[in-house]
Amino acid sequence: MATTRILEWVGRFYIFLLLGFLYLPIIIMALMSFNASPFYQLPFEWTTDWYASLWQNDQLIAATWNSIEIAIITTVISTVLGSAASLALYRYEFRGKKFLQALLFPPIAIPWLITGTAMLIFFFGIGIGRGLIAILLGHVALALPYVIVVVSARLQTFAPELEEAARSLGANQWQVTVRVTLPWIMPGVIAGGLFAFAVSFDQFVVSYFLSTPGQTTLPVEIYAAIRKGFTPEINAVSTIIIVVSMALMLLTARFFKFGGEK
Amino acid sequence: MAEQLATGSRRGLRPALPLLLPAYLWLTVAIFLPLSAMVFFSFMTDLPLAGKEWSFTLGNYAAFFSQSLYLTLLLASLRLGLEVTLWCVVIGYPAAYVLAKVLKGRSREAIFLLVILPFWSNGLVRIFSWAMVLREGGILDITLNAVLPFKINIDLMYSYPAVIIGLVHSYVPYMVLTCYLTLQAIDDSLIEAGRSLGASRLQMLKRVIIPLSMPGLIAGAALIFVPVVGSFMEPRILGGRTGTFYGTVIEDQFVAVFNWPLGAALSFILLAVVLVILALAAPVLRRAG
Missing domain, CATH: 1.10.3720.10 (MetI-like)
Structure with missing residues (x-):
């Protein structure tokens, strides 16, 4: 038994090391965004100047608003369309259903580099070109499979007898959906929506290929700034982004358990 | 199978279509058509935009292998x-x-x-x-x-x-x-x-x-x-x-x-x-x- 105890403590220590590996760079980046030296020199001198100067950076602020707007519109569209599709996949039996479900896999599994460049070519070919509309089209498509997967997972826990019971009591299809099914799957819908927001807000690769200098999102703007050279301002805006996206995922986790216990 | 009983309580594609179509249409326009277009373009000499001359070619793949x-x-x-x-x-x-x-x-x-x-x-x-x-x-x-x-x-x-x-x-x-x-x-x-x-x-x-x-x-x-x-x-x-x-x-x-x-x-x-x-x-x- 003694060796078991020791091994368990080694295991716990190992997890601690892994968490260090995962979080240290982020913590250091956050600390450096509060350091006065523009060349990240130590000793550490506290300042919030870099955050203050973010407000003067019109380009960055414009890109931030674009990111937020696109993420919100993506969330609304993909949650509505995705939930509807999940309901159909749950409720009805038809030929080709397996195929439709399998079609959700490629958008998730194919590297964004390929999807992004393909969208660029196609949108150019049909005249949409690059810009915010193209980015929005792409983001919704990337978010849809996640929404459908998450909402479908929630629907698996729903008892169809409830719908049958409501129907036999005289409710029509619309009433059944709105009064019975929707309240039950709401946690899944909310989680799906938060996923969609995260997919869009954090999306870099696809936005990168679809953006033009005037119409761009925050991650694309940051990438351009990084390639010009590091500045503490990038640290500051990066720190804000990471805090926002982690908070978002913590919120999602409240509504949706990441697999595992069912 | 329990799963079959649980899902698909109703049959037929027709009633499911209005719910399915918007999502899958979107996926088609923004993912599946672009991927197909990419394959098409990969066999071209140039983009067929703004009246540019183009023809079909295997040259792009030849470039990869040569x-x-x-x-x-x-x-x-x-x-x-x-x-x-x-x-x-x-x-x-x-x-x-x-x-x-x-x-x-x-x-x-x-x-x-x-x-x-x-x-x-x-x-x-x-x-x-x-x-x-x-x-x-x-x-x-x-x-x-x-x-x-x-x-x-x-x-x-x-x-x-x-x-x-x-x-x-x-x-x-x-x-x-x-x-x-x-x-x-x-x-x-x-x-x-x-x-x-x-x-x-x-x-x-x-x-x-x-x-x-x-x-x-x-x-x-x-x-x-x-x-x-x-x-x-x-x-x-x-x-x-x-x-x-x-x-x-x-x-x-x-x-x-x-x-x-x-x-x-x-x-x-x-x-x-x-x-x-x-x-x-x-x-x-x-x-x-």
Whole structure:
């Protein structure tokens, strides 16, 4: 038994090391965004100047608003369309259903580099070109499979007898959906929506290929700034982004358990 | 089957269509048609825009096979994918084991969430954060020089190891997640039974635990390998001049050289490689899912 105890403590220590590996760079980046030296020199001198100067950076602020707007519109569209599709996949039996479900896999599994460049070519070919509309089209498509997967997972826990019971009591299809099914799957819908927001807000690769200098999102703007050279301002805006996206995922986790216990 | 009873209480595609159509139409316009268009364009000499002359050609594919540069870079990217995947197994699997079999209750839930959390945060920003750590005069440099009695210069920034570190940091949570799911499904009493029959820890690991968690390992490997082979932003930021890979060459065709047909051909070759890998892993993925 003694060796078991020791091994368990080694295991716990190992997890601690892994968490260090995962979080240290982020913590250091956050600390450096509060350091006065523009060349990240130590000793550490506290300042919030870099955050203050973010407000003067019109380009960055414009890109931030674009990111937020696109993420919100993506969330609304993909949650509505995705939930509807999940309901159909749950409720009805038809030929080709397996195929439709399998079609959700490629958008998730194919590297964004390929999807992004393909969208660029196609949108150019049909005249949409690059810009915010193209980015929005792409983001919704990337978010849809996640929404459908998450909402479908929630629907698996729903008892169809409830719908049958409501129907036999005289409710029509619309009433059944709105009064019975929707309240039950709401946690899944909310989680799906938060996923969609995260997919869009954090999306870099696809936005990168679809953006033009005037119409761009925050991650694309940051990438351009990084390639010009590091500045503490990038640290500051990066720190804000990471805090926002982690908070978002913590919120999602409240509504949706990441697999595992069912 | 219970599942068949539970779902599909009603038959027919017709009533399902209004619910399905918007989502799948959107996916078609923004994903499936673009992928088809890419294949089409890859056989063209130029883009059929603004009245430019174009014709069909195999030249873009010939370029891939005749110039060893592209093949070399594809191999370099495949090697990068393999190395990153291996490191993710080495680092992620033990962590998944501890999470599934050692930690219990609330602390397990909290730590699991902590491990998964970075995976869902901004990848670009996380890659950038390593720049602070790895550069000369960065935290790693200062810390090591403070601890070690002799002077060393740590400047990993813009090197191959930096790219590996950044990518492993990006993808290891995926491996932890998939392995955790399969390890958690292994019945504890099975392990106890094996132990009481006299199997050593190592034997149990080799004969029982690893084989049973193989679907998780393979799922994780596929889900890490594929995006790493197609990565371009991570090598650009952390690799600098050493960070030229297949993905960065494709990026160049679209944003710097503007040879879109060649870019489409290179992308399509990558897609073919990716599909082969996913097809090989698909049976296992289905069982694991």
